[in-house]
Amino acid sequence: MDATTLVLGATGTTGRRVRAALERRGVPLRAASRHGPVRFDWGDRTTWDAALGGATRLWLMAPDGVPVDPALVELAARRGVRRVVLLSSSAVEEMGDARLLAAEAAVRGAGVPWTVLRADWFDQDFSEGFLAPGVAAGEVALPLGDLRQAWVDVADVAEVGAALLAGDARDGAHEGEVLEVRGPQALTLAECVHEVAVAAGRPVRAVTDPGAYVAGLEAVGVPREEAQGALAAFAALVARGDDPDGDDLVARVTGRPARSFRDWARAAAAEGAWQAPGPPA
Numbered sequence: 001m002d003a004t005t006l007v008l009g010a011t012g013t014t015g016r017r018v019r020a021a022l023e024r025r026g027v028p029l030r031a032a033s034r035h036g037p038v039r040f041d042w043g044d045r046t047t048w049d050a051a052l053g054g055a056t057r058l059w060l061m062a063p064d065g066v067p068v069d070p071a072l073v074e075l076a077a078r079r080g081v082r083r084v085v086l087l088s089s090s091a092v093e094e095m096g097d098a099r100l101l102a103a104e105a106a107v108r109g110a111g112v113p114w115t116v117l118r119a120d121w122f123d124q125d126f127s128e129g130f131l132a133p134g135v136a137a138g139e140v141a142l143p144l145g146d147l148r149q150a151w152v153d154v155a156d157v158a159e160v161g162a163a164l165l166a167g168d169a170r171d172g173a174h175e176g177e178v179l180e181v182r183g184p185q186a187l188t189l190a191e192c193v194h195e196v197a198v199a200a201g202r203p204v205r206a207v208t209d210p211g212a213y214v215a216g217l218e219a220v221g222v223p224r225e226e227a228q229g230a231l232a233a234f235a236a237l238v239a240r241g242d243d244p245d246g247d248d249l250v251a252r253v254t255g256r257p258a259r260s261f262r263d264w265a266r267a268a269a270a271e272g273a274w275q276a277p278g279p280p281a
Contacts, residue, residue: 005029005165006055006081008040009063013128014087017155018059021162030055042066052079057165060107061087068103073110083113083175085164087157090118090180094240095233104178113175115164120152120182120243123264126196127273134204135196135274141207141216143234144189148242150182151192153259156250157181163253171252182247184258192261199265200274210235 005022009015010031019031032040032051040051042062052058058081062068068086076084086107092100107114125131126140134140160181163169187195193206207213210231217227250258259267268274 004055005057005059006051007031007059008051009033009059009061010038011036012061012063013122013124014061014154014158014161015059017158018161018165021155021158022166025162025166025168027162027166042069042072045071048072048075049079052076052081055079055081057081057083058085059087059161059165060084060103062099062103065099067099068106070102070106070109073106077110077112081112083165084110084115085161086114086116087161088116088118088178090120090182090243091237091240092118094236096236113173115174115176116178117157117161118178118180119157120150120180122154122157123151123183123261123268124154125151126192126265127268135193135200138202138204139207140189140193140196140204141213142189143208143210143213143231143238145208145238146188146190147238148186148188150184150186150243150245150247151261152181152183152250153264156183156254156258159254159256160250169253170255174253179249179253180247181249182243182258184246184260186243186245187261195262195265196274199262199269201269202274 005027007015007019007029010019011033019029022029030038032038034041038051039047041047052075058076084107086103088100088104089097104116122129126135131140164174189208190206193204197204214227214231218224
């Protein structure tokens with residue numbers, strides 16, 4: 001097989017966009033997922049070797065809650081992978097994300113050139129991710145207060161990752177670096193929810209009270225101790241303080257500016273992100 005870039009999670013929110021960005025560049029690739037033609041399953045080591053065969057570059061990520069097994073990173077290095085780009089999160093340290101911190105450590109210790117992308121929260125969380133049910137219900141609850149975060153379009157994260165994997169980053173290879181990938185403007189949750197509500201043409205409100213957040217988790221069966229732990233992680237994120245405005249990493253790496261949250265929300269609405277489902281056929 002002549003594929004040289006292995007994209008893990010190639011049917012997921014980020015992976016499918018990385019795959020598309022590499023395809024636009026004409027980069028030979030292997031798109032791996034649990035149920036696709038190229039099978040890769042973090043829980044089934046028998047799928048690893050075939051997926052890695054012939055790959056020299058690797059887009060590395062794991063679904064939320066699934067650890068990045070260091071054994072896979074070690075195997076990739078032994079099988080000839082010579083560049084790894086890992087998807088991480090900008091809040092790993094503040095929120096104590098042991099899963100992603102361990103993944104970053106595994107990549108650093110693999111003995112091959114690496115870059116870690118610490119992405120801020122995704123715009124698509126409101127349309128494809130964990131906040132979408134709240135949008136549909138008319139209420140998005142997160143205990144963020146007035147914290148301003150530079151929510152980022154997943155497509156911009158994917159373009160940065162693809163540029164690094166393809167070797168066409170405009171400002172260097174960024175080997176051995178941890179890059180913070182942010183959107184162009186830091187917004188509060190309430191400001192984001194307002195933009196979504198306007199774009200979707202429906203009433204949606206933001207709830208940022210910690211007590212309401214914990215009560216909501218408990219209402220769906222989350223144990224109180226676990227809910228309080230989640231609240232503590234959010235409190236640490238709030239204590240970190242606001243993200244800066246005007247980050248230009250996306251522009252420096254890809255040659256085009258990052259998309260604003262407002263532009264993303266309007267485009268998502270035009271594509272039907274928040275349309276009510278039709279009647280059963």
